[in-house]
Amino acid sequence: MVNIGLLGLGTVGSGVVEILDKRKEKLKGLTGHDIRIKKVLVNDSSKKRKLDPEIELVLDFDEILHDEEISIIVEVTGDVENSYKYISQGLKAGKNIVTANKAVVSKYFEEFSALAKEKDLAFLYEASVAGGIPVLKPLKEQLLLNEVSQVQGILNGTCNYILSRMIDEGKNYHDILKSAQDMGYAEADPTADVDGIDTMRKLRILATLSLQGKINEEDIFMDGISSITSFDIEVIKKMNSTVKLIGEAKSYKDGFTAVVQPTIVPRDNYFANVNLAHNSVAFNGSEVGELKFYGPGAGKLPTGNAVLSDVLDIVTKTYKKNNPLGTAELKNYNHEIKGRYYLRVSDADDNIVRSLRRISEEMPSNKGQVAIITNEIGLMEIKDLLDSLNIEKGRYFLGRILD
Ligand code: NAP
Ligand code: HSE
Numbered sequence: 001m002v003n004i005g006l007l008g009l010g011t012v013g014s015g016v017v018e019i020l021d022k023r024k025e026k027l028k029g030l031t032g033h034d035i036r037i038k039k040v041l042v043n044d045s046s047k048k049r050k051l052d053p054e055i056e057l058v059l060d061f062d063e064i065l066h067d068e069e070i071s072i073i074v075e076v077t078g079d080v081e082n083s084y085k086y087i088s089q090g091l092k093a094g095k096n097i098v099t100a101n102k103a104v105v106s107k108y109f110e111e112f113s114a115l116a117k118e119k120d121l122a123f124l125y126e127a128s129v130a131g132g133i134p135v136l137k138p139l140k141e142q143l144l145l146n147e148v149s150q151v152q153g154i155l156n157g158t159c160n161y162i163l164s165r166m167i168d169e170g171k172n173y174h175d176i177l178k179s180a181q182d183m184g185y186a187e188a189d190p191t192a193d194v195d196g197i198d199t200m201r202k203l204r205i206l207a208t209l210s211l212q213g214k215i216n217e218e219d220i221f222m223d224g225i226s227s228i229t230s231f232d233i234e235v236i237k238k239m240n241s242t243v244k245l246i247g248e249a250k251s252y253k254d255g256f257t258a259v260v261q262p263t264i265v266p267r268d269n270y271f272a273n274v275n276l277a278h279n280s281v282a283f284n285g286s287e288v289g290e291l292k293f294y295g296p297g298a299g300k301l302p303t304g305n306a307v308l309s310d311v312l313d314i315v316t317k318t319y320k321k322n323n324p325l326g327t328a329e330l331k332n333y334n335h336e337i338k339g340r341y342y343l344r345v346s347d348a349d350d351n352i353v354r355s356l357r358r359i360s361e362e363m364p365s366n367k368g369q370v371a372i373i374t375n376e377i378g379l380m381e382i383k384d385l386l387d388s389l390n391i392e393k394g395r396y397f398l399g400r401i402l403d
Contacts, residue, residue, distance in 0.1 A: 002315050003038040005064035005095070007086055008077035009049060011184035012100050012127070013040070015304025016074060021052065033315050039064050041077075061086055065093055072314055074307060075099040076127075078188050084108055091115045091123065098310040100127035100303055103192075106201035106217060109208060113325050122319050124310035129202045130155055130279040132302025133295040134309060139209055139283060140324045146285030148210040152248035155202040157277035157298030158186045158193035159225050159245040164275040166233050167242050173228065185277050185298040196224035196260045199247045207249035207258050210283055212326025215249065221259040221334050221379065227397045228262070231369050232344050236264055236399075239342075242272045243399055255331030259379070262399040264342055269402060337379040340401040344371040345391055352389055359385070373401065 006013055017037060020027075028034050039056045041064060042049075051057065061082075064070055073090040075083050075097065083104045087097050091112070099105060105112070105125045116123035126136050130153065142148065154160050158180040165171045165179075177194065180186045185193075192198045200222045207215040225245050236243050241264045249258040265272045270292070274280040279297025284290050296302035313319040345352055348370040359382075360372040374382070379400075386396060 001069075002033050002035045002071060003067075003069045004036065004311065005039050005041070005067065005070040005073045006037050007041045007061070007064070007073065007075045007083070009040050009042050009051075010076070010078070011300045012076040012303045012307065015300035016076065016307050017051070017055070019301065019304050019308055027312075031312065031315055035311065035315060038070055039067065061089075065089055065095075070095065072096045072098065072311060074311065075101055075104075076307065077101065078103070080104050080107060087112055087123075088115065091119055091121055094119065094121065096122040096314045098122075098124050098307055098314070100125070100307055102128035102198065102201045102205065106204045109205060110214060110325060122310075122314045124313060124319055125205070126310050127303050127306035129205050130281050130293070130295075131157060131297040131299065132306050133279055133281065133293050133297065134306065135281045135293045136205075136209070137309075137313075138291070138293070139206070140320050142283075142285050142288055142291070143209065143212070143324060146287045149251040149284050149286070150249070151203075151206045151210040151281065151283040152246060153206070153281035154244050154271060154274050154279050155199045155247050155281070155297070156193055156245055157279060157296070158190065159199070160274065160279065160297065161185060161277045162194070163225060163228075163243050163245065166228070166230070167237065168275070170230070170233070172230075180277070183277070184300055191226070194224050194226040196222045196245060199245055199260045203247035203249055203258060203260055206247075206281065206283075207256065209324055211249060211251060211256055211328065211330060213256075213328030213330040214325075215256060215258055215330065219258055219332050219334075220247075220249075221261070221337070223261045223398060225262055227394050229344070229346075229369070229397065231366055232342075232371075232397050232399075235342070235344070235363065235371055239264065241266050244271050244274070246271065252333045252336070253331070255333050257333050257337050259334065259337065262397070264399045264401045266402065271402075335378075335380050338376050339379065340376055340403065341374045341379075341382060342371065342399045342401055343374065343382065343396060344369055345396045347395060352391065355385060355389055
């Protein structure tokens with residue numbers, strides 16, 4: 001018997017329970033193990049829940065930590081500081097860990113990886129990046145044979161769902177965000193999704209693995225989609241393009257560049273056809289070339305499925321035991337990033353219009369919204385210009401143009 005202690009019974013936790021319940025007998029035949037959830041930790045005891053009476057609901061983590069029959073802790077709470085405690089105490093107590101919580105993985109990646117190595121235990125986090133898509137396991141496998149020089153992707157289901165429906169259906173931003181929340185895609189605080197924070201955390205995990213050196217959260221240039229307007233959508237459509245929130249990290253000189261930003265993608269580009277809550281991750285290996293992964297980036301069953309794939313790797317002892325994190329010292333070259341950009345500013349006065357004209361031709365404007373397309377220019381040059389003109393975050397939308 002393999003006993004699991006499940007932390008959290010929200011969207012992902014209930015997906016884990018549902019799939020395991022459905023596949024229990026089959027898994028017993030396939031793995032030779034009876035895998036069951038023994039205890040579930042939640043916050044609120046008053047919530048009505050449908051749960052197999054054999055699964056014990058607990059409010060105190062110690063009841064899982066000190067249960068010697070539990071060998072695997074599955075952490076799907078979304079809480080950062082408590083889950084840091086759950087994961088580190090769990091590893092110290094000899095429990096294998098599976099988590100979908102990219103916020104805690106991103107913040108404590110090196111510490112958890114080192115602790116798991118020291119204790120000879122599993123620390124697996126497939127569901128933390130790109131929801132249901134199995135991408136971290138193949139990436140770790142390819143890293144044994146390849147140097148990976150670039151990783152990029154659409155990594156947030158909520159943002160992709162919002163942008164796809166704004167472009168294709170002309171829907172209102174706030175209505176679609178509400179619908180993404182109802183579907184269980186968004187984080188408890190959706191600003192983490194729409195401001196690019198969730199994508200930045202996923203890129204931090206992907207980039208640190210891919211480039212084999214520590215790339216911190218604050219090393220990543222980050223912009224989100226929350227200021228996009230229907231005016232931007234109309235202009236982007238006229239460019240025969242669509243818009244995606246893309247995270248990208250690349251080897252550059254003796255270091256890297258790493259950015260999360262809205263990207264204007266021509267209709268015939270691969271990423272233009274990754275729609276709704278789907279995600280896609282592409283990486284380049286020195287031997288294998290470019291690999292692309294595509295699938296559901298969020299949601300109860302796809303994410304529950306990714307969590308359980310990690311559980312099965314522990315049960316069948318097929319997970320990679322080596323510490324996959326590298327020790328390269330990498331310099332940050334984000335200040336050298338250049339590109340062509342679409343920039344729209346609202347409530348633009350004459351001074352702003354004059355300043356924008358210096359870097360580009362002005363485009364058609366509407367109700368005080370003025371938009372430009374730049375020639376090749378440094379990303380930081382644009383950010384500095386916006387700062388010097390005191391144009392705060394909600395008043396502009398900046399998108400890199402993918403040629
Ligand atoms: P959720 O629906 O908000 O559920 C969170 C669950 O955790 C709830 O059952 C809550 O208890 C419990 N919880 C929260 N804080 C807790 C604490 N300190 N101690 C014990 N229990 C606690 O969240 P979710 O959407 O399932 O997401 C869970 C994690 O998976 C997050 O890290 C998220 O980023 C990640 N993730 C989500 C998706 C997705 O599609 N939703 C995809 C990939 C990864 P109560 O029920 O008592 O409130
Ligand atoms: N909130 C996240 C998203 C969940 O929308 O992509 C999956 O990580």
